[in-house]
Amino acid sequence: MKRTLKRPLTSAVAVTVALSALTPGTALAHGFGERYDLPVPLGLYLTAAAAAVVLSFVAIGLFARSGMGATYPRKNLLEWRVGRAIASPWALGVFKALSTFAFVVYLVAGLFGTNDPTANIVPTMTWVIFWVGIAYVSALVGNVWALISPWTILFSYAETAYTRITGGDFARYEPYPTALAGWPALGLFFVFAWVEIVYVDSSVPFNIATLVLAYSFVTFVGMWWFGRDVWLRNGEVFAIALGFFAAFAPTEVHTDDDGETTVNDYQAYGDAAPVNRGFNVRPWGVGLLATPPLDISHAVLLVVMLATVSFDGFVETGTWTRVLRSPLFDFFGARAFTGITTLGLLAAPLLALGIFALTAWLMGLVVDSKLGVIAIMRTFAYSLVPIAIAYHIAHFFSFLAIQGQRVFSLASDPLGLGWDLFGTADVGVDIGIVNARFVWFLSIGAIVLGHIAAVTIAHGFALRVFPGKRQAVLSQYPMLVLMAGYTMASLWIVAQPIVAH
Amino acid sequence: MEKFLLAPLLLLLAACGGGAPGTAGFDLTVADRVLVGNRTTFVVDEGDQITFTITADEQGELHLHGYDLRRDIGPDAPTTFTLKADATGRFAMELHIDAAENSHDTDAADDHGHGDRGADISLGALEVRPR
Numbered sequence: 175m176k177r178t179l180k181r182p183l184t185s186a187v188a189v190t191v192a193l194s195a196l197t198p199g200t201a202l203a204h205g206f207g208e209r210y211d212l213p214v215p216l217g218l219y220l221t222a223a224a225a226a227v228v229l230s231f232v233a234i235g236l237f238a239r240s241g242m243g244a245t246y247p248r249k250n251l252l253e254w255r256v257g258r259a260i261a262s263p264w265a266l267g268v269f270k271a272l273s274t275f276a277f278v279v280y281l282v283a284g285l286f287g288t289n290d291p292t293a294n295i296v297p298t299m300t301w302v303i304f305w306v307g308i309a310y311v312s313a314l315v316g317n318v319w320a321l322i323s324p325w326t327i328l329f330s331y332a333e334t335a336y337t338r339i340t341g342g343d344f345a346r347y348e349p350y351p352t353a354l355a356g357w358p359a360l361g362l363f364f365v366f367a368w369v370e371i372v373y374v375d376s377s378v379p380f381n382i383a384t385l386v387l388a389y390s391f392v393t394f395v396g397m398w399w400f401g402r403d404v405w406l407r408n409g410e411v412f413a414i415a416l417g418f419f420a421a422f423a424p425t426e427v428h429t430d431d432d433g434e435t436t437v438n439d440y441q442a443y444g445d446a447a448p449v450n451r452g453f454n455v456r457p458w459g460v461g462l463l464a465t466p467p468l469d470i471s472h473a474v475l476l477v478v479m480l481a482t483v484s485f486d487g488f489v490e491t492g493t494w495t496r497v498l499r500s501p502l503f504d505f506f507g508a509r510a511f512t513g514i515t516t517l518g519l520l521a522a523p524l525l526a527l528g529i530f531a532l533t534a535w536l537m538g539l540v541v542d543s544k545l546g547v548i549a550i551m552r553t554f555a556y557s558l559v560p561i562a563i564a565y566h567i568a569h570f571f572s573f574l575a576i577q578g579q580r581v582f583s584l585a586s587d588p589l590g591l592g593w594d595l596f597g598t599a600d601v602g603v604d605i606g607i608v609n610a611r612f613v614w615f616l617s618i619g620a621i622v623l624g625h626i627a628a629v630t631i632a633h634g635f636a637l638r639v640f641p642g643k644r645q646a647v648l649s650q651y652p653m654l655v656l657m658a659g660y661t662m663a664s665l666w667i668v669a670q671p672i673v674a675h
Numbered sequence: 676m677e678k679f680l681l682a683p684l685l686l687l688l689a690a691c692g693g694g695a696p697g698t699a700g701f702d703l704t705v706a707d708r709v710l711v712g713n714r715t716t717f718v719v720d721e722g723d724q725i726t727f728t729i730t731a732d733e734q735g736e737l738h739l740h741g742y743d744l745r746r747d748i749g750p751d752a753p754t755t756f757t758l759k760a761d762a763t764g765r766f767a768m769e770l771h772i773d774a775a776e777n778s779h780d781t782d783a784a785d786d787h788g789h790g791d792r793g794a795d796i797s798l799g800a801l802e803v804r805p806r
Contacts, residue, residue: 208740210766212763212764212802572764606762610763610803
């Protein structure tokens, strides 16, 4: 995301100013969402790269077993009183009410609060707490968005109220076109990514709130027309995207109804009798192996997401500055940043999809598999998730630790009107909270571990879909090259100084 | 197995760094709305006492990001300030020139090409490396 944003706007005409085009040259650095990371030093970068490559083979040799992921240790938290208390309708009701309240405050702050990005809670909530923080929690703890998504909650409130009054169904449950699959989510993701990476005024609270309202409208219409859960699976891009991360997480909801089991199917969980429900802890990563192949639309969305997140980091490097100063600059003139970065945002996912399809084709070729390219892509897409999570941790840890501190002061004054509701309005941001050396080790540690996990999981898939161990190993050579490339790209990005455009 | 591979690696990496805090001094000159010279990264070690001396040909405000340090800069005399590099990281430095402060320089009588517009001039970045 753009961390180097325009000057705080303080005048009454802030909105007008904000909506007018700012050239990238004058958009240099003020306040909101800055990053202060030191690039990872060359020695560490090379060591991590070597470790990733060597440990790939160790991972395959030691960890990968046939039948991996078919079963795994799980412990049902509902067996304990604490687990039952957390999962009780009462506790969930409180979480949902709090989330709804926070969403209302967020919208009010965006629409009616100050348009200074650092004094209003909206940019911090959107780009720090939601997009980075919730993604961390989804990957490392569990699918919290399934519980606290304000769209899911508000729609459920409306459904409950409607049914109580009229006795009928609020949603129309029109049949969802099979061919449409998850493609609406892909389209919506692209809009989101453009706003995040390209749109110069994406830190202006009013703009964010307006876009969120528009997205809410689309989501509610989708839920109303096709049914809530159908839209959550195919159109609500954040539920889907965070669900990808949560497949790695160490918790799951589980139903077991006469031997018919589901994992992380929230519709089934909601419908199941309490006795058939499980809220389990499990090892990190195994959930990826336990998941059936993705629909091709979801596999494409996953790869596009990964490419976009990496591209976001790439945009902050000096290399991108040189791209911006290329002859294309003259063609776009004052709109160079917007024009060229939009082209890059289109090119990066296409490149990633091309590489992934090529890898899948090579995998099929070396093992002479009957599976087509599409089937292989669907099977192996999930194995890329650990690398994405690792990059997310490496790239955003200090950003979250530093910029996340803003919520304390903003909670006391969400609209930026000089309030001090909780007496925390003057809590500052401690930029020394995490030492650069700690962040370096965390970053490369996460990237190397993520790489090992990805290689292991891909091997697990290979053992499942290709006949015989020899074929499975053979099929992994193209995948190893792809994953090494992806890991090297992540390492390279964290070894670059962050620059502002 | 992988533990044995990682252990020496981590030891090796943890061994770098060290040493006592020192001092560092940097002289920056801004002329015609650019930083003079090729140097754009100013590297110090964590805990160092840093002295900056800024010479500028216009009125403006220096802003060191992260540390959020602001100092008025003027053409009359160089500005000197010190800070202790407590927090590691890479922090952008800028010189903000306000339109109002240079309003005597009108569009019509402009011979430098910047009129009475303000500007954000990049002064590079301060890199504070961990010990």
